[in-house]
Amino acid sequence: MNIHVVQKGESLWTISKRYGVNIEQISTANQLKNPNALVIGQALVIPSPGREYIIQPGDNLWAIAQRFGISVQAITSANQLSNPNDISAGQVLFIPINYHTVRSGESLWTIAQQYNVNPANIAKVNHITSPYTLYIGQVLRIPEIARPSKEVNAYITTLGSSAFENIHQLGRYLTYLSPFTYSIKEDGSLTELNDTAVISAARSEHVSPLLVVTNFVNQDFNSDLAASLLRNQSVQELFIKNLLAIMQEKGYNAVNFDFEYIYPEDRENYNSFLRRVVSQLHPKGFLVSTALAPKLTSEQKGVLYEAHDYAAQGKIVDFIIxxxxxxxxxxxxxxxxxxxxxxxxxxxxxxxxxxRNKIMMGAPLYGRDWKIPWQEGSIAKTVSPQKAIQLAQKYGASIEYNTTYQSPFFRYTDETGQQHEVWFEDARSAQAKCDVVKNYRLRGISYWVLGNPFPQNWLVQENNFKALKLV
Structure with missing residues (x-):
C-alpha cells in the first residue's frame, strides 16, 4: 500500500496510471464522494496491485478468489473473516499468494517497488541467482509481508442502529469494543446502559466487549463522585458485586476504568481500589484496564494528572489506555x-x-474546525476526516501537512466571510501513529471514537498489523 499526496494538475486517472491501479480501486479505498474533485494536498491510499484488493459493490469472495487463482479459504484465513459470505464494499483484502508476470522493461527492483517488498526476498523465493536474468513472460512468486499482531480497542458512544453498521464494517479491525459508558453511583450501583445489541454485534465479529466505567455525571467527570467510591471500602465491595453481575449477565470480557479529575489525595485510594477489583475479577477470567491522562512525569501537577499513578497501575492492571x-x-x-x-x-x-506490552496508545478518529482569529470561550466544531476533505473541496482550500505534528490542516473562508482553521487526520497521520505503536513495541492502539467516517485509517492499520482476536 502506498500513500499519495495530490499535486496541482493531477487527476484520479493520472494517479491510477502512475501506480498501475484502476480508478475504482482507489476511489473505493478512499470512499471518494466525488472522484473528479480532488484537493491539492489530499492524501490518498493506493492499494498495491495484486497484493491488496478493495472489495467493490457486487463482489463475492468466490469471484475474487478466482481472479487471483487462490482458494476462498486462503483469503478468509489471511483476512480473519468471520463469515466469507458477509463482505462489504470498501473492505481491503490481503491476497496471501501473489504471482507477477514480468513485462518488458521491468527489473527485480521495479517489481519489488510495485509490491512494497525487498528485491532480495523475491530473488530468494524464486531461486534467482542473478537479478539480470529476468525474461519477459517469466512468472515470479511475490512473498507475503509479515505483519505483527496488536490489540486494537475502539470506544463507541452511539449505541443505536448506526452502531450495528459500524461494528459490522469495522469489527475485523478490532480486538475490543468499548460502549461508553456505565457510571458509578454513590451507593455502589451503576447507571444503566442499553448495550445488549452492540455486545451481540461485537461478538458476531469476534470482538471482545470491554465495559467502561466512569465517574461521569451530567455530561462531565465528577471528582466528588469518584471520592465517594474510592474512600469507602464497603461501597467498593457493593460496586464490585454489581459490576460482576453486569459483566456476567451481558457477556463482557473485560473492564476499563476511566476515572478522571480524581482528587490528588485519592491517588493511593485509587491504586488500592484497583488491587481489590483485580483480586476479584481475575479468578473469574476477566481482564482489568484503565484509561490514563497523558503525563510527562510522575509528579505532574493538576487534578487531571496527579491521581493517575503510571508506575503503580502498570503493576496492578492488565493493560493501560x-x-x-x-x-x-x-x-x-x-x-x-x-x-x-x-x-x-x-x-x-x-x-x-x-x-510496553501493557500500553495501548490513544488515537483520534476525528478533527476540529475552529473559527479564527481564535477567541477565548469559543468552541470548535468536531468534524470527521471525510467531512474535513469535503470542506476543503467546497471552499477551494489546499491541504497542508505539519511534519512536526504529523497532521494535516487547512484554512478556508465561509459564505459569511468568517475564516476557519481545520486540523484533522488522514492516511499520513494514521501511518505515523502505526509507526509509533510498532517502534515503541506497544501492546496496541485505542481509538476515540467510532462514528466519524475515516476509511483510510482502517486500511492503513490493516497494512501495518493484524488485530489480535481474543473471542
Whole structure:
C-alpha cells in the first residue's frame, strides 16, 4: 500500500496510471464522494496491485478468489473473516499468494517497488541467482509481508442502529469494543446502559466487549463522585458485586476504568481500589484496564494528572489506555488533535514505568474546525476526516501537512466571510501513529471514537498489523 499526496494538475486517472491501479480501486479505498474533485494536498491510499484488493459493490469472495487463482479459504484465513459470505464494499483484502508476470522493461527492483517488498526476498523465493536474468513472460512468486499482531480497542458512544453498521464494517479491525459508558453511583450501583445489541454485534465479529466505567455525571467527570467510591471500602465491595453481575449477565470480557479529575489525595485510594477489583475479577477470567491522562512525569501537577499513578497501575492492571489526544481540544486554540511529537513525549516517560506490552496508545478518529482569529470561550466544531476533505473541496482550500505534528490542516473562508482553521487526520497521520505503536513495541492502539467516517485509517492499520482476536 502506498500513500499519495495530490499535486496541482493531477487527476484520479493520472494517479491510477502512475501506480498501475484502476480508478475504482482507489476511489473505493478512499470512499471518494466525488472522484473528479480532488484537493491539492489530499492524501490518498493506493492499494498495491495484486497484493491488496478493495472489495467493490457486487463482489463475492468466490469471484475474487478466482481472479487471483487462490482458494476462498486462503483469503478468509489471511483476512480473519468471520463469515466469507458477509463482505462489504470498501473492505481491503490481503491476497496471501501473489504471482507477477514480468513485462518488458521491468527489473527485480521495479517489481519489488510495485509490491512494497525487498528485491532480495523475491530473488530468494524464486531461486534467482542473478537479478539480470529476468525474461519477459517469466512468472515470479511475490512473498507475503509479515505483519505483527496488536490489540486494537475502539470506544463507541452511539449505541443505536448506526452502531450495528459500524461494528459490522469495522469489527475485523478490532480486538475490543468499548460502549461508553456505565457510571458509578454513590451507593455502589451503576447507571444503566442499553448495550445488549452492540455486545451481540461485537461478538458476531469476534470482538471482545470491554465495559467502561466512569465517574461521569451530567455530561462531565465528577471528582466528588469518584471520592465517594474510592474512600469507602464497603461501597467498593457493593460496586464490585454489581459490576460482576453486569459483566456476567451481558457477556463482557473485560473492564476499563476511566476515572478522571480524581482528587490528588485519592491517588493511593485509587491504586488500592484497583488491587481489590483485580483480586476479584481475575479468578473469574476477566481482564482489568484503565484509561490514563497523558503525563510527562510522575509528579505532574493538576487534578487531571496527579491521581493517575503510571508506575503503580502498570503493576496492578492488565493493560493501560493512554489518552494521547485532545491537545487540540474544542475549547482551546487551533492545534493538531494528537501531535505526534507530544504523543512521543508521553510515551517516552510511560515506557520507563509501565511495561510496553501493557500500553495501548490513544488515537483520534476525528478533527476540529475552529473559527479564527481564535477567541477565548469559543468552541470548535468536531468534524470527521471525510467531512474535513469535503470542506476543503467546497471552499477551494489546499491541504497542508505539519511534519512536526504529523497532521494535516487547512484554512478556508465561509459564505459569511468568517475564516476557519481545520486540523484533522488522514492516511499520513494514521501511518505515523502505526509507526509509533510498532517502534515503541506497544501492546496496541485505542481509538476515540467510532462514528466519524475515516476509511483510510482502517486500511492503513490493516497494512501495518493484524488485530489480535481474543473471542
Amino acid at each position: 493512554l489518552m494521547t489526544y485532545e491537545w487540540g481540544w474544542a475549547g482551546g486554540k487551533p492545534w493538531a488533535i494528537a501531535p505526534i511529537n507530544e504523543v512521543k513525549k508521553v510515551l517516552d516517560y510511560a515506557v520507563t514505568v509501565i511495561p
